[in-house]
Amino acid sequence: MEEFGDLNPWWYSDNWKDKHLLEWETQRVKWRPKWIDEISLTPFSLNFLYGPRQTGKTTGIKILIKELIKKGKGS
Numbered sequence: 001m002e003e004f005g006d007l008n009p010w011w012y013s014d015n016w017k018d019k020h021l022l023e024w025e026t027q028r029v030k031w032r033p034k035w036i037d038e039i040s041l042t043p044f045s046l047n048f049l050y051g052p053r054q055t056g057k058t059t060g061i062k063i064l065i066k067e068l069i070k071k072g073k074g075s
Helices: 019-025 034-038 057-071
Strands: none
Touching (some): 034 057
């Protein structure tokens, strides 16, 4: 499992910060993509997220994950 530590640093560090979320949190104006509310979160649903490069797809997913964990749906 240690060989995955480089790819998944949050497994071994409580103080690890994601670079996309850290950048988002330091912005004066925070945006939240509208498509986050349109994603189906029911069990066994399959969602495809696509679009041009550098438009916030990864950051949007990370914002969604952060919100779900905060609501207690991560366990």
